[in-house]
Amino acid sequence: MAKVSSSNPLSVQQMFEKLAPRYDAANTFISLGRDKPWRIAAIKAINAPKNGTVLDIATGTGPVAFLWSTYGVKVVGLDFSHEMLRVADSKFDRNKSKVDFIGGDALKLPFPDNSFDGSLCAFGLRNMADRDLALAEMRRVVRPGSRVGILDFTSPTNPLVRAIFEQYMRRVIPFVGGRITGNPDSYRYLGSSIKNFMTPEDLAVHMKKVGLSSTKIRRLNMGSVMLCTGMK
Numbered sequence: 001m002a003k004v005s006s007s008n009p010l011s012v013q014q015m016f017e018k019l020a021p022r023y024d025a026a027n028t029f030i031s032l033g034r035d036k037p038w039r040i041a042a043i044k045a046i047n048a049p050k051n052g053t054v055l056d057i058a059t060g061t062g063p064v065a066f067l068w069s070t071y072g073v074k075v076v077g078l079d080f081s082h083e084m085l086r087v088a089d090s091k092f093d094r095n096k097s098k099v100d101f102i103g104g105d106a107l108k109l110p111f112p113d114n115s116f117d118g119s120l121c122a123f124g125l126r127n128m129a130d131r132d133l134a135l136a137e138m139r140r141v142v143r144p145g146s147r148v149g150i151l152d153f154t155s156p157t158n159p160l161v162r163a164i165f166e167q168y169m170r171r172v173i174p175f176v177g178g179r180i181t182g183n184p185d186s187y188r189y190l191g192s193s194i195k196n197f198m199t200p201e202d203l204a205v206h207m208k209k210v211g212l213s214s215t216k217i218r219r220l221n222m223g224s225v226m227l228c229t230g231m232k
């Protein structure tokens, strides 16, 4: 497999195809089981109307999509990894969940303009080759007045917390993530991709660049998780 890099979408896709069966288990470990409140904060920040339709970009195994569907909205979850979507589908109770999973590229969304009442991308944008295009696509497909949100890891600002976080990412995550999934390199990539990713302040600038206004940023989990939203 080629070295994983966000500038090489095929390498990212192949990595997630392989990780899919063990992704949820590894995810729970990496977030120390604390990811649900972050996802809830993101869903609430989008504040989509009841009975509206929302879009979960890079839905993966569907953790945001399933949660969002409990807020009275219909959810479309999009991802370019068919294995991740297969795992999402296997968890899906068709009678209860108002979720549709579809294959597609976040950089070329297969939806007309103004189709959704909000859109979120959790832990996905960092892996994309053209982040401005991904943000512009999210903006394009939501209706005017709707919000677009990004939830992702970031480097904490407090130097002590940052040093602990970096050690955790460099030493613990590749070891344990590797043991759970058999792919330590994927978890080395995770740490380096977070280190090289935008700060929340930079992300807000990129959101404004693609035409999103009223941007809001919030740091969670001692500053290691960011939630950024903007309005169309």
Ligand SMILES: C[S@@+](CC[C@H](N)C(=O)[O-])C[C@H]1O[C@@H](n2cnc3c(N)ncnc32)[C@H](O)[C@@H]1O
Binding pocket: 009, 012, 013, 016, 027, 057, 058, 059, 060, 061, 062, 063, 064, 078, 079, 080, 081, 084, 104, 105, 106, 107, 121, 122, 123, 124, 127, 128
């Ligand atoms: C770290 S997982 C996040 C999954 C889920 N959103 C979550 O919160 O756990 C990143 C996901 O982004 C997807 N992805 C990355 N680039 C993509 C793109 N250009 N289009 C669609 N999906 C993409 C990957 O296939 C993977 O499922």
